[in-house]
Amino acid sequence: MTTAAAELSRKDYELFRALVYRESGISLGDEKMQLVKGRLAKRIRNGDFKSFGQYYEHVVNDTSGEELSQLLDAISTNTTHLFREANHFDFLREIVEKWASAKKRDADGKTLRIWSAACSSGEEPYSIAMVAHRVLRQVPGLSVKILATDISTRMLARARAGRYRIEAAEKVPADLCKTYFRQVQDANQPTIEAVPEIRQTITFSRFNLMDPTFPFKKGFNVIFCRNVMIYFDSATQETLVNKFAMHLHPGGHLLIGHSESLNRIKQPLTYLRPTIYQNGKTAR
Ligand SMILES: C[S@@+](CC[C@H](N)C(=O)[O-])C[C@H]1O[C@@H](n2cnc3c(N)ncnc32)[C@H](O)[C@@H]1O
Incomplete structure (x- = not known):
């Protein structure tokens, strides 16, 4: 019936x-x-x-x-994939290389801190981790720490598992995929799983971007907040971006999604190119 x-x-x-x-x-x-x-x-x-x-x-x-x-x-919409909007990851590699070779860094200068602020099922932070680890493993004493947050506990559970269908590998540059994912058999379907080297660089945590205060003691070199602000109205975007700005190191970068823009809101970051903003002009 x-x-x-x-x-x-x-x-x-x-x-x-x-x-x-x-x-x-x-x-x-x-x-x-x-x-x-x-x-x-x-x-x-x-x-x-x-x-x-x-x-x-x-x-x-x-x-x-x-x-x-x-x-x-x-x-909410959770769509994401590894190396989504791939030019951001080329840009990230440049930032990491610059940071690694800088003569002077701040007091916390041995750890590059990156926040993936609406990480969904984890493909964004694992992509960040691969790029940063590949550069930093060649420089003794330097490391990356990635904070990956989302409002959805269901998505965070998937992110923590770090397992994706084998087709997901097609988006990953071959050398990175070979180094940072291994093939496993999961429920009879071929699957890739992130290796410990990149898993241990990421901390997953539930965080609602609407929370009035950001409870992070240290600032970030880079914040990825991609493909979520599109669901917020201008007032909400403005409040959020101003908070991001307060949590970026001087010279730090904010990356937003390719269909998003900060044109219509008041915020203090400097526009570098579409979807990429910087806190002040002192690049490190
Ligand atoms: C389309 S996904 C974006 C994933 C990834 N950043 C990307 O660009 O591929 C949007 C994510 O934003 C999360 N989200 C929506 N509202 C949120 C909020 N208020 N705080 C934190 N995350 C939120 C959703 O749970 C979803 O996982």
Whole structure:
């Protein structure tokens, strides 16, 4: 027997929309109503909820936060891949080489610190790790530390596993893939797995970019915040980028996604080229 699909009323959509905005900064336009309905339908069916309104009540009354986390997971887009927007990784290699050969670094100058600020299933931080490790392994005493954060615990679990379908290797330069991934058999499907050398450079942690304060004691040489700001409105982007600026070392870089721009917001970073910004002009 099939049960009739629940209908999403405009009033209930507004409730979900306000909740998602408050909790994640994701700004859902009017045109996203059908998409939201589609993405939540499975949860409504599986959880035996009679209506979207009943499901909404369940989410806001769940003090564990687990249902909210599932809701945000269903709403947000997690698309990513290894070496996505590959020119950023050429640029990163140049930054790492410059940093490694600089005569003078700051007090914390033996560790290059990079933040992947919406890392999804981990392909971005592993790509960063490969590029940086390849340069720094030739320079005794220098290392890289990568902080990889996301709001989604489900994505972070996948990121920590560091395992991807074999097809993912096609995007990785062959020499890096050979050095930093090994083939394993996972649930009968050929899979690649990141090796310990790059795993140990990355710390995965849940972090909501909407949190009023960033709890990081040390600054970063590079921040990757790619393909998430596109879901935020201008006011949210402005607050976020100004906070990033406060957590970048002098001369540090912010990299954003190729369909994103900071043109319409007030922020203190210097534009270098599309999607690449620098804190001040003193490159290190
Ligand atoms: C499209 S993925 C981007 C992945 C990667 N940066 C890239 O460019 O390939 C967007 C990610 O942003 C995360 N996200 C959405 N809102 C967030 C928030 N408020 N705080 C932290 N992460 C968030 C989502 O969970 C998702 O994994």
